[in-house]
Structure formats: structure tokens, C-alpha cells
Amino acid sequence: MVERMLIGAGAGYSGDRIDAPIAVVRDLRASGERAAIIFETLGERTLALAQLRRRDNPNFGYEPKLKALLTPVLKDCVEGKIAIIGNFGAGNPPAAAKLIADLAAEQKVNAKIGVVTGDDLLGPEGLEVLRASSNELPDDKLLVSANAYLGAAPIVEALGEGADVVATGRVADPSLTLAPLIHAFGWGYDDWHRLGQGTMAGHLLECGAQVTGGYFADPGFKDVPRPEAIGFPIAAIERDASFVIGKAQGGGLVDRRTVAEQLLYEVHDPAAYLTPDVTADISNASIVELGSDRVRVDGITGHKRPDTLKVTVCYDGGYIAEGEISYYGPNALARARLAADVVRKRSPKDIRMRCDIIGVLSVLGDDTGRAWSDLDTFGEPTHDVRLRVAFAGSDKALVERGLQEVEALYCAGPAAGGGIRLALRPRIAATSCFIPRSAVRPKVEIVEARS
Amino acid sequence: MTEVQLHALAHARTGDKGNRLNISLIAYDPAVYPLLVQRVTEAAVAARFAYRKPSAVKRYELPNMYALNFVLDDVLDGGVTQALNLDSHGKTLSFHLLGLRIPVPENLVKYAKLAPAKS
Numbered sequence: 209m210v211e212r213m214l215i216g217a218g219a220g221y222s223g224d225r226i227d228a229p230i231a232v233v234r235d236l237r238a239s240g241e242r243a244a245i246i247f248e249t250l251g252e253r254t255l256a257l258a259q260l261r262r263r264d265n266p267n268f269g270y271e272p273k274l275k276a277l278l279t280p281v282l283k284d285c286v287e288g289k290i291a292i293i294g295n296f297g298a299g300n301p302p303a304a305a306k307l308i309a310d311l312a313a314e315q316k317v318n319a320k321i322g323v324v325t326g327d328d329l330l331g332p333e334g335l336e337v338l339r340a341s342s343n344e345l346p347d348d349k350l351l352v353s354a355n356a357y358l359g360a361a362p363i364v365e366a367l368g369e370g371a372d373v374v375a376t377g378r379v380a381d382p383s384l385t386l387a388p389l390i391h392a393f394g395w396g397y398d399d400w401h402r403l404g405q406g407t408m409a410g411h412l413l414e415c416g417a418q419v420t421g422g423y424f425a426d427p428g429f430k431d432v433p434r435p436e437a438i439g440f441p442i443a444a445i446e447r448d449a450s451f452v453i454g455k456a457q458g459g460g461l462v463d464r465r466t467v468a469e470q471l472l473y474e475v476h477d478p479a480a481y482l483t484p485d486v487t488a489d490i491s492n493a494s495i496v497e498l499g500s501d502r503v504r505v506d507g508i509t510g511h512k513r514p515d516t517l518k519v520t521v522c523y524d525g526g527y528i529a530e531g532e533i534s535y536y537g538p539n540a541l542a543r544a545r546l547a548a549d550v551v552r553k554r555s556p557k558d559i560r561m562r563c564d565i566i567g568v569l570s571v572l573g574d575d576t577g578r579a580w581s582d583l584d585t586f587g588e589p590t591h592d593v594r595l596r597v598a599f600a601g602s603d604k605a606l607v608e609r610g611l612q613e614v615e616a617l618y619c620a621g622p623a624a625g626g627g628i629r630l631a632l633r634p635r636i637a638a639t640s641c642f643i644p645r646s647a648v649r650p651k652v653e654i655v656e657a658r659s
Numbered sequence: 660m661t662e663v664q665l666h667a668l669a670h671a672r673t674g675d676k677g678n679r680l681n682i683s684l685i686a687y688d689p690a691v692y693p694l695l696v697q698r699v700t701e702a703a704v705a706a707r708f709a710y711r712k713p714s715a716v717k718r719y720e721l722p723n724m725y726a727l728n729f730v731l732d733d734v735l736d737g738g739v740t741q742a743l744n745l746d747s748h749g750k751t752l753s754f755h756l757l758g759l760r761i762p763v764p765e766n767l768v769k770y771a772k773l774a775p776a777k778s
Binding site for chain 1: 666670671672674675676677679681683685687694698707708710711712719721723724725726728730734736738739740741742743745746752755
């Protein structure tokens with residue numbers, strides 16, 4: 209009977225370091241222990257972008273970097289019995305499975321690929337459920353995607369059928385980790401204490417390097433060894449669900465500070481971290497450093513899971529445009545300020561607009577410009593600033609008209625503005641709602657790849 | 660009493676969900692935690708983020724981790740999919756909290772990390 213399992217993280221988001229999984233798989237294989245590797249590549253809007261790619265071509269709609277991520281590790285994982293679990297199926301898990309099957313055949317390995325679907329609610333039946341649960345959703349014709357967050361169960365089912373790789377669409381991020389643990393240890397679906405711990409182990413892994421020194425360095429205050437080569441995290445989880453977070457070889461670090469930051473990342477009430485599998489509770493968590501980049505987290509528990517499932521709905525969000533122009537030298541800030549004033553007076557009134565001054569106040573303000581009255585109080589007087597103007601609206605022509613007023617600053621604006629850059633792009637907006645658990649029926653299929 | 664930036668005493672990370680931002684604030688040393696509880700109140704954080712006009716600020720205490728977790732509502736101009744802000748996630752705002760200056764009693768000043776020497 210297996211008493212311990214290692215789970216490594218190969219990616220923490222869609223844009224993550226592409227070579228990170230290689231060191232993780234090398235270490236997992238060298239350990240000789242029961243192991244799995246997870247890939248979390250789905251942000252809030254990533255799935256909507258995937259749906260748009262699928263509309264263009266029914267063979268696409270999965271994570272665009274999937275092949276690059278798996279090519280160096282697939283053979284090692286299948287031969288070493290390291291399960292690969294990822295939400296890289298995005299908007300099209302069956303197409304992801306086909307790509308993985310082709311890759312396996314190319315690398316001359318036999319592999320079973322589990323495909324988890326059922327999260328997609330954009331069909332007539334799904335939409336009816338959504339409309340019954342929320343009256344704030346946009347018109348059907350504006351909808352791009354609507355996906356429920358599935359839990360660990362369908363992944364456990366796929367692993368039970370012998371899957372070497374499991375490709376999912378929208379699944380709660382920690383469920384990617386919880387599933388192989390349930391599969392290995394046979395934890396009950398109402399064993400809230402263990403499910404809570406396994407879920408938080410997953411929470412620590414799901415953002416990749418964010419627990420091993422990524423997104424952490426603050427030179428002189430929080431230094432990170434070799435930040436250019438951070439080893440991604442590997443958790444060792446026991447049958448009783450206690451766990452230790454470590455990392456693959458390379459740079460980075462794991463200590464009380466890195467684990468505390470990531471444990472609280474995107475957490476609201478620490479006593480109620482909601483997932484489809486459990487309500488995890490870290491309100492009494494404590495962090496114990498074991499040395500050598502190993503940290504144990506004690507005191508985590510769990511409570512009954514929520515009765516509803518969260519759904520993220522993405523829809524056509526109109527257009528966003530951004531224009532920038534630099535001012536340098538004496539009185540630069542005053543000239544940038546005047547330029548903002550000119551653009552504000554000349555651009556269309558019925559689109560949203562916002563100004564920032566990069567070098568003085570690039571992120572702290574809000575759209576209403578509440579902070580602009582105190583602009584002179586932000587930091588030392590600076591001689592190098594860049595005005596940024598952003599517009600948003602559903603009418604492309606009006607947004608373009610706003611942008612044109614930034615461009616016109618060259619000849620008609622304050623003195624010596626330079627380096628104008630203009631960009632306009634369509635935008636996906638997102639909202640969420642909650643639906644009864646019974647309205648979602650996950651489906652599991654197995655695709656076999658034979659070399 | 661000496662005035663010290665939180666940056667010398669604690670570290671922080673933000674996370675976003677929709678139009679809601681959370682900021683963890685974690686003491687470097689357990690000895691400093693009671694001071695954070697005393698000084699970094701919901702009201703102090705609401706005032707620090709006045710330019711974003713939070714509709715609510717809620718603080719959770721995690722004494723075993725020497726950490727506070729703040730949840731700020733409606734400070735992301737609609738959140739990552741709606742905001743016009745360059746940093747629509749609010750990722751940079753952890754360091755805005757760390758810029759807050761608080762009075763530190765003399766017996767705790769030794770826990771403040773001074774700026775590193777320039778090499």
C-alpha cells in the first residue's frame with residue numbers, strides 16, 4: 209500500500225517558463241516514489257480565448273503551448289508512471305488528447321489519455337441553467353464561454369481507468385493535485401479533514417514558482433538564489449494528508465516566507481476557502497521550516513463542500529485602446545498633465561477614459577482620476593514621464609476616435625511630446641455565477657495511443 | 660517611537676478575484692505581529708487605499724503565521740476583465756501597503772530591516 213506520494217508542478221499559468229517541467233520530472237523520476245505532475249494553464253479569460261480559437265478551427269482551442277510543454281517530458285513520465293494532469297484541454301480537451309496521442313506515437317510510447325469534459329455550459333441546456341441562476345448575464349449572442357469549475361472526481365475516474373495523462377477543461381486548480389491523492393490513498397469524498405489538506409497542498413502548487421521564490425524577490429530584503437533558474441515545487445503528501453513542500457533542483461527557495469505568501473494568495477476568509485471538493489480551512493495553519501528548502505504546513509483542515517458550483521461566463525467586452533506619449537526635461541510633468549487635459553476635452557464623452565502618468569502615478573489611481581488632484585505629491589519631481597490614456601467602449605469607431613486625439617498631440621499638443629504608441633484590441637469580459645451541483649454532469653473518456 | 664515603513668517589518672502579496680483584492684501582510688519576525696495587529700487596522704488600510712475608495716475592508720488575523728489578510732472590495736475598477744488600469748490585477752498594490760509608515764516602540768526597532776547597503 210502506498211504511504212506517500214510526490215506531486216510536482218510543471219506550470220502555474222499559461223505564460224509560464226516552458227522548460228520548468230524538465231527538472232521537476234527528472235527529480236520525480238529519480239525519487240522512485242509514486243508521483244504525478246500537474247499543469248495549471250487556465251486563467252479567468254484564457255478559456256474564452258481558447259473558445260474563440262476553437263470557433264476559427266475545431267481542431268484548436270487547447271493550450272497553445274501544450275506541445276512545447278509536454279514534448280521534453282512525456283516519454284519520461286509515461287515510462288516512469290508519473291501521471292500528467294493538466295487543465296491544458298482548455299476549450300477543447302478532446303483535441304488536446306489527440307495532440308498528446310500523436311506526440312506519444314511520435315515518441316514511440318503507449319499511453320492512455322483521459323479526457324474530462326462537461327464543464328462547458330454554452331449549449332441550450334447549460335444556458336437554461338445559467339439563466340435560472342443569474343439574471344445579470346449578457347445576451348446569448350455576446351457570450352463567448354461559460355464553464356463550471358469541476359472538482360477532482362472525474363480526474364480520479366480517469367486515473368482509475370489507467371490514464372497516464374489527463375486533459376481537462378475548467379477544473380478548480382487545487383483539484384488537479386487532489387485527484388491523484390484521492391486515487392492513490394482512497395480518501396473518501398466526505399473526508400473533509402484530508403480533502404482540506406490535499407486541497408491546500410494543491411493551492412500551494414498551482415502557481416508553480418510562486419511558492420519556490422518566484423514573484424518574491426525584493427533585493428536586500430527577500431533575496432532569491434538564481435532567480436533565472438527557479439526549481440518548481442514538489443510536494444510530498446502522506447496518506448494521512450500531512451505534507452511537506454519542497455522543490456526541484458535549481459535556483460529559488462522554499463521557506464516560511466514563500467509558503468506564507470502563497471498560502472494566502474487569492475484567499476479571502478482563511479476559514480472558508482471554497483472549492484468544488486471541500487471548504488478548506490487554514491485559519492489555524494502554522495508553517496514549520498525543516499531546512500534544505502523543505503517546509504511543512506500544520507493545522508489545515510476542511511469542512512463540507514459547497515452545494516453549488518462556480519461558473520465563469522465570458523462575453524464580448526467591446527474594445528480597449530491605449531495611447532502613450534513621453535515628455536522629458538524641465539516642466540515635463542506639467543506638459544504631460546496639460547496633454548491629458550487636452551485629450552480629455554476633445555475625446556468622445558460616451559466612452560470610458562482614464563489617464564495615468566508613467567513615472568509618477570502609473571497604477572495607483574482609479575478610473576475616476578481621484579488621485580490626480582494630488583499628483584504633485586507623488587515622489588520626487590521627475591524629468592521623464594509618459595502619459596498613458598486608455599479608452600474602452602462597445603463602439604469601435606468611438607474608441608478609435610479617442611485614440612486619434614492622442615495621436616494628434618504630436619502637432620497640436622503641448623511642447624516636445626514624443627514616442628507615441630497606439631494600440632487597440634477587442635476585449636473579453638467575465639462574470640461569475642453559482643449553479644446547483646446537480647446541473648453539471650462531468651464526462652470521462654479514454655483515448656489510447658499506440659506506438 | 661520611531662516611524663518605520665511596513666516594508667522594513669513585513670512582506671506582502673496580493674491576489675485578485677473579480678473586483679476584490681486580497682493583500683497578505685506577513686511579519687518577518689513573530690515579535691512584530693502584535694504591533695501589526697495594533698497599527699494596521701481596517702481603517703488604516705482603507706485610508707491608505709483612499710484613492711481606490713474601497714466599499715469595504717475586512718481584516719483576518721492568522722496569529723500562527725504572524726500574518727494578516729486584508730480583503731478590499733471594489734478597488735479594481737471592475738477587475739481584470741473590465742479595468743482600464745495598466746495593472747488590472749492590482750498586483751503592484753502589495754507594495755503600496757508596504758509603504759505605510761507606522762510608529763514603532765523602541766524595543767521593536769531592532770526588528771526593522773534597514774535598507775541594504777548599495778554595492
